[in-house]
Every structure is written in structure tokens, then in C-alpha cells.
Amino acid sequence: MVGGVNIISPVVLVPGMWHGSWAWSLVTERLAGRGVPSIAVDLDGHGLKRHSPTARWARPFDSAAYAAEPTPSAGVTASSAAATLVEQLRRIGGGRPCVVVAHSMAGCVATAAVETAPELFAELVYLAAFAPVTGVGAVQSLATPENAGEQVSRLLIGDAAAIGALRIDPGDRARHADIRDAFYHDVEERTAEAAISLLGDDGPLGIPGEAVSVTLQRFGAVSHTYIVCLDDRAVPLALQRRFVDEIDAVSAHATTVVELATSHSPFLSAPDDLAAAIALVHQNAVSVH
Template structure:
């Protein structure tokens, strides 16, 4: 059993920040935030989840020329075997290595929240805090996929842009080379990001995100996951995970946590790390630095 910890008990001035991306993205999407954090004296490391970034593997049909859209929509995914639990096990080892065994402030975006949730249940001692940024927090007995289709997520623009049946190919697959689908991706993820940055980001997206991550039901306990302090950054113009769904998941997290979730709202799209990196860095810095001031006051008996 892990005793519930306050942020004051969890953080240390040298606590590393671990930045976790969402589906189709990679560690690259955090580069602007990492620069902002470095300018504030906060050390951060962005990681690649299994099946993404330098761990990605595209279907062969993605690169076939001439391009065969039918083959692309039918080819089984090379990342179909990755689950939320297996990706969480890899993330735990990354967090352990980055922190040298010390607890880290883990910041998870979008579907990265599903993996981070499972990781926090596996190894709560490695989490000084888990901060969700417009992220899935599937702790209410439903999978990420089930949350996606709740009424609170009405108006989301992700599912309609997929190029294949996830149940058939084992992945949520995007064809970023198709003009219409590229426009849909832009509106879903980057609707407030400048054109040049949005175009670059779309070009860097992985084609396949492991479907089993989204289909797995994450089981968490108050004794483990609930012992980790949590915070949530709501993105009020999010077309991928609608704000109403974000707030529903906050309530679900509160139902299992030892402390209420600290909530910050940003007037941004699903990708504040690209549209407002300075603002998001300030939020992360406050979570990282504010607790040290509180700890100093507590130790001094103030």
C-alpha cells in the first residue's frame, strides 16, 4: 500500500519533468515547451511511447508508390500488439531511468494520459505528480475508446478522419498525405497553431497509433494511483477531446484520488505545446516550483 502524498512531500527542487506525448506524436512535439522550461531553469525530458517517434513502425503501404489507398486501409498494423499495459511498463522504466529512481513530475498529453495512468498504478512511487494536458484519464471503469464516444465528447473531430477500421487493422490510422484528411487533422489538433508549425507537425505524425491502448480498460486503485497528486490542464478550444469530456474525467480522477485535482484552463486547441508553449511551460513550472516554496515554508515552520 502506498500512502497518499501531498505535493510538498513528493517534490524536490531537482525533480525531473518527464513529458509524454499522445497518439501519432512523438517526443518532438514537446521541443518548444522544453526550451521554455530550460529558460526557467526547469530540467525536462520528452520521451517516445511504444509505437511512436523513434519507436514507430509504419505499414509498408504508407510508402508504396503509386500509393494504394485500399491497401493502406487494409494492411494489418505493425504496432497492433502494443497495449496500454505494455506501453506503461516501458514508460515506468523511462521514468525510473530519467529520475534515477526518484519521483518525477510526469506531464501527459492526450492518449499519453491513458499510458501514464496505467504507469502510475504500476509504480506510484516514481510519480511526484501526474499532470494531464487535454488528456485521457480512463479511471472510471471505461476504456479510452468508451470515453471517446460519450455524449460529453460530441463534436470531436478525430474519429472521422481515420483511414482504416481500428478493429480490422489494429491501429488508429491516419493518411496525412491526403489533402482532405490533412485538413481534418489540422482542425482536430492544431486549429490555433500557425500554418507553418501545423504543417510541419502533420508531416511528422506517425501513421499508426496502437488501437489496443485505447481499447484496454485501465484498473486503478485508491492505494496506488490515488496516492499520486494529480493536476489537469483543460484546453477550452479542443476539437480532439472536448472540454466537457475533460471535465468529466477530472471528476472521475477525484473519485479515486487522495487529493482533489488541481485544474488550470488554457484557451487553446488540443496542442498548447505548439500554440502556447510559454503559457503551458508556466503551468508546468508552477507545479514544479510552487511546491518547493510550500515545502520551504513547512520546513521552516511558517
């Protein structure tokens, strides 16, 4: 209660690698229609915080130079991005705990953030997200049997270790079919093309590459929900299930699992269903807090 007005804790939506806050626009509309306050933020190195390699804009375009140029976001790590997210949560929630929804590789950042400031989380919702809770970086999970069949690695260009990033080239029209297959295969074509045009180049390697450690007393004390995308070609179903098991091993309460029959991007292909799932989590979290 602030100034006699009941202030409801907001939902904070965090987009994954290469995406920005724009990805959540269809969901925020629907959450508003349900009376749920929400806001989308950008990860460090993404969205309005993105700095593309200069070679992307050079004309004539030199694909070899683009693939080899070190990323301008080399200093971004899971910890540094988590520190930014914690600042955002303090500002957005005014000290109240928020429901945080993290998509894909943003799960690394949210995991580190909740370990840092669990008091700012009413609930952490993983959306087809990486959840590095075993003391190693999320990049380690890319080599596991559960990740077999993923369609993201074929999008990458350049030597990730040398340039400091997982780089894609959304400006190459010839790659659009593969990008759509990996992220948006169930998204209406015009929407998928618009999304591809908004994608960034670099996912800073310091986000999945940093080992994140969590404790039962901090991370484990916060309630968790995992929204599984059953037809995901970026984070295979088996890997999502593995993350749920690993979260449960370091948590005081079992993870609530919600299933959506969608691709990796239900915020574009099934915003009504996703908003309904988030609204239910928010309702339950608000009633507890």
C-alpha cells in the same frame, strides 16, 4: 543530493497518439529558460518507436491497401507502454519521483504507469488527456455524450478493429485541413504543416482499448493536475471536465485544474503559457518532495 550536487527531479513530457517527442521541443526550451529540467519521451508505437504500414511507402500508392494493412504495432497496449514508461522514469529520475505530463491518449499509459509505480511520480499532469480510471478502456469514452462534436473520428481510415489501430493518413494533402482543424487550428500555419508532416500513421488500438483499473492506495495517493484546453476539438471540454470528476472520485486529494484558452495542442500554439503552468506544478511538487 548526488556527489554534493543538488539534483532536481525532472519533468517528463509524454506526447499523445500519432505524435512524438518532437511535439514538446518549444516547451522544453521554455522550461530550460525557467531552470526546470525536462525531457520528452516517445510512447511505444510512436515517434522513433513507430513502424509504419509498408503500404505507406509503396509507389504507386494504394490507398485501399494502406487502409486495410494490419498495424505493425498490434502488440502495444496501455500496460506494455506503461511498463516502458516506468523503465524510462527510473532511468531519467534515477529513482527520484518525476513530474509527468501526459498529453491526450498518453493519459491512458500514464494512468496505468502511476498505478504500477506511484513512487516514481511527484505529480501526474494530464494535458487535455484521457484518464481511464473507472475500470474501462478510454475507447468507451468516445461514445459518451461528452465527446459530441469531436473532430478526430473523421480523420480515421480503415476498420480499426481489423487493422488493430486508429489510423490516419498525414500523407494525404487533401486531409491536412481536417487534421489542422482537429489538432492545430490555433497554431501558426507553417508550424502546423510541419507538425502534420511528422505525425505517425497508427495509434495502437491496445492503448485506448485496454481496461485500466486504479486504486486509491496507489493511483489515488499521487497528486494530480489537469490542464484543460478550452477550445479543444479533439477532446471536447465536457469530456475533459468528466475526466476531472472521475479522477477526483478515486483520489485522496482534489485535482488541481488549470485552464488554457487553446486548441488540443498548446505545446505548439501557446508554449509559453504551457511551460509556465508546468513550471508552477514542478515548483510545488519539488517543494513537497
